[in-house]
Amino acid sequence: MQEFALQYFRKPKTLLDQAGGGAKGKATASLVQYTKVPIQESLISLSDEDANKKAVGSFQTLMQFMGDQPKPRDKDELDLLYELLKLCREKENLRDEIYCQVIKQVTGHPQLELCARGWSFLSLLTGFFPPSTTLMPYVTKFLQDSGRSQELARTSQDHLQRTVKYGGRRRLPSPGEMQAFLKGQMVHLLVVHLPGGVEYKTNIQTFTVTAEVLEELCGQMGILDPGEVQEFALFLIKGAGEPHGQLVRPLWPHEYLNSVAVDKDVSVHSRRVSWESRLHFDNPTYISTHYSQGWWQELGKLVVSAQEDAQVARLAALQHLSRAHKGPPSEQDLLAYLPKPLHQQVSVAVIKGLMEQELRQLRGHSSQEAQISFIEAVSQLPLFGYTVYMVLRVSQMVLPGPSLLGLNRQQLVLMEPSSQTQYCSIALRDVQRLHMLSPLEEGGLPGLELNYGSADSPRTIWFELPQVSGRGL
Numbered sequence: 001m002q003e004f005a006l007q008y009f010r011k012p013k014t015l016l017d018q019a020g021g022g023a024k025g026k027a028t029a030s031l032v033q034y035t036k037v038p039i040q041e042s043l044i045s046l047s048d049e050d051a052n053k054k055a056v057g058s059f060q061t062l063m064q065f066m067g068d069q070p071k072p073r074d075k076d077e078l079d080l081l082y083e084l085l086k087l088c089r090e091k092e093n094l095r096d097e098i099y100c101q102v103i104k105q106v107t108g109h110p111q112l113e114l115c116a117r118g119w120s121f122l123s124l125l126t127g128f129f130p131p132s133t134t135l136m137p138y139v140t141k142f143l144q145d146s147g148r149s150q151e152l153a154r155t156s157q158d159h160l161q162r163t164v165k166y167g168g169r170r171r172l173p174s175p176g177e178m179q180a181f182l183k184g185q186m187v188h189l190l191v192v193h194l195p196g197g198v199e200y201k202t203n204i205q206t207f208t209v210t211a212e213v214l215e216e217l218c219g220q221m222g223i224l225d226p227g228e229v230q231e232f233a234l235f236l237i238k239g240a241g242e243p244h245g246q247l248v249r250p251l252w253p254h255e256y257l258n259s260v261a262v263d264k265d266v267s268v269h270s271r272r273v274s275w276e277s278r279l280h281f282d283n284p285t286y287i288s289t290h291y292s293q294g295w296w297q298e299l300g301k302l303v304v305s306a307q308e309d310a311q312v313a314r315l316a317a318l319q320h321l322s323r324a325h326k327g328p329p330s331e332q333d334l335l336a337y338l339p340k341p342l343h344q345q346v347s348v349a350v351i352k353g354l355m356e357q358e359l360r361q362l363r364g365h366s367s368q369e370a371q372i373s374f375i376e377a378v379s380q381l382p383l384f385g386y387t388v389y390m391v392l393r394v395s396q397m398v399l400p401g402p403s404l405l406g407l408n409r410q411q412l413v414l415m416e417p418s419s420q421t422q423y424c425s426i427a428l429r430d431v432q433r434l435h436m437l438s439p440l441e442e443g444g445l446p447g448l449e450l451n452y453g454s455a456d457s458p459r460t461i462w463f464e465l466p467q468v469s470g471r472g473l
Helices: 002-008 012-017 022-030 049-066 077-090 092-106 112-128 136-146 151-166 175-182 210-220 284-301 309-322 331-337 348-361 367-378
Strands: 187-194 198-205 232-238 246-250 266-272 387-391 403-407 411-415 422-427 431-437 447-453 458-464
Touching (some): 002 022, 049 077, 049 092, 049 112, 077 112, 077 175, 112 151, 112 175, 187 210
Parallel strands (some): 187 266
Antiparallel strands (some): 187 198, 387 403, 411 422, 431 447
């Protein structure tokens, strides 16, 4: 930091020229050491006079927060802390200055308690705003050197690494979270709801991001491949939770959880959203989680052809065994095992007879073996891994009636419901434009027009979907 100060601080050479011998070394060190006297100009040379005034004010605020200067009557420590963080958020050109100010004040401070308050602020600052690329190596070296004896220096270093990786936390903490942080209470419990009603409990900190929780959660399922970890996501659900709650939105991997999981009526859920990696069944938690997701999500949303009675019966039998039921299923059990769209399309008596045959063939299977077989069977369904929408009308004449639209991370497919014949497949990389259309008739539903293809061969297709008027695609 002395090297940085010699190059970028205001008039350090003039100061040093006035000192000789050992005094010159002390003068150099004083540039980045604690002072009990407020500065009259910014430490770093700033051409903007307004920025210079704000820098002088921020140093005064920092001294008041640390306890080196008396607080104003109308401000408490939280007000002072917010004032410093808001200034960094609004004035990017002052971030390096404020970094230098707090580093100066925690270096050689005579009172440990007041010095610790400065370190607390620095650990917050590093989690929100990175220094410039010019200052970054100096701050990093300072934290590394200080970390040998100062725990908050190691914490600050960790926060800074996350900020560089994930961009820094966007929203400032609530007063309650800020107060807890100042008291050293930086850890709190987060409950992540998994398919099947399972709760995963983990501790998160002020700057924990979604990607870290997903990596930890996947580790509990024996998933170590980073590519497979990326196939999972966290979601905010409002209300009763999946599958009955209302989806608020998915969380981006780089989002800081303390900034989003704040509403008491909103819970955090996890599920697999992509199925590109090969499934493996070497972990009990992996098996039960995937089975539960396949049970309510895949069967609840996919349409299994009514003509495939044997397939439907096998899926029902596997569900029955998965629950470790030894007796024959009741009619109520059977209806619970069937996708709702099929309740009015199949003969319950026929399915029950076929299911009993399947149960005889599967005799001796454990609950876990049945779950694995169920996952493998569901993964062979035509729209497995897709988000499925009912399309009422399509512009292409080959699909005159209701159809199924399946969407995953690679493509969009159109399928005829009863035969599940695929009529159309559009790679998402070929999609050029997507926009809403007004209803074709009064009281009708809005549509969705999709432009795709290349510039030399543009193509257009539109769909009429009930979901467009609600939550949307």
